[in-house]
Amino acid sequence: MVVTKEEKLFFEHLLTLTPQKHNGYLVFYFRRKKYKRSRVLMQLKLNKILEMWEIVHHKNEEKTDDRIENLEVIDVSVHNSNHHAGKRYSK
Numbered sequence: 001m002v003v004t005k006e007e008k009l010f011f012e013h014l015l016t017l018t019p020q021k022h023n024g025y026l027v028f029y030f031r032r033k034k035y036k037r038s039r040v041l042m043q044l045k046l047n048k049i050l051e052m053w054e055i056v057h058h059k060n061e062e063k064t065d066d067r068i069e070n071l072e073v074i075d076v077s078v079h080n081s082n083h084h085a086g087k088r089y090s091k
């Protein structure tokens, strides 16, 4: 699904907040909900609302390194099998 104008403004607003650390990731809290910074950035970049099974993976395995070039979208089943194959992916 495409990012609507409202969602775009909302994501851009989230990015003005100070991120908190949660399970090693940088997240934003807004109205009791939690948003992963990496996911917000990727959705804005792709102009697409990611599906639940689409995981934003940190290529260098540094969970706080949300530089766009460090992020890639991987299907959750592929992502999990990579993790289970003993690669040191940490999401």
Ligand SMILES: [Zn+2]
Binding pocket: 056, 057, 058, 079, 089, 090, 091
């Ligand atoms: Zn990963």
